[in-house]
Amino acid sequence: MRLSLSVSSSLFSPFALVHIIVLVSILSLPLAQSSTLENDDDGDLIDQICQKTPFFDLCSSTLHSNPLSPKTDLKGLALIMVNNILANATDTLNYIEQLIKQTSDQQMEQALAFCAESYIPVVKFILPQAADAISQGRFGFASYCIADAEKEIAACDKKFSGGAQPPLSDRNDIVQKLVDVASALIKLLLKG
DSSP states (O other): OOOHHHHHHHHHHHHHHHHHHHHHHHHHHHHHHHHHHHSSSSHHHHHHHTTTTHHHHHHHHHHHHHHTTGGHHHHHHHHHHHHHHHHHHHHHHHHHHHHHHHHOOOOHHHHHHHHHHHHHHHIIIHHHHHHHHTTOOOHHHHHHHHHHHHHHHHHHHHHHSSSSSSSTTTHHHHHHHHHHHHHHHHHHHHHH
């Protein structure tokens, strides 16, 4: 009996208890952190990510409006953002084509045609390639594609600089800001 008493007292010595408490604390810490992220309101996770982008409100409203956002991770959110840019850029390209048909001003028509030529590769090639790259985990190439889309949209915007209110300034501005948000999300993915 004395032997079992000394064994049990050595198992529960103050030194052993401290080690057990520290070990349990260390092991439960990552679990507590991961469950906090999972159990937090989905909007909070989206907002935490959007705070790391240059346009928090735009990022947050765009991602909150997509029903898939709460069910995904950072990679999925970046893909949702790129697909949103694609939808906006496609809409802008359609708008440009309508304006070309309606204008009688040759200089305006040329500027709009230039913008159409800028938006066509963005819609047909650049953004779909960015989405594919994100899906495949090729974030460096996705970043390159997003930077290329940004250059094309900026070139269109510059075509109207110096004149009266350009017909595409609001649309270009929104697409440009969405591209900046997507770029920030992809940079977060590159950091791992």
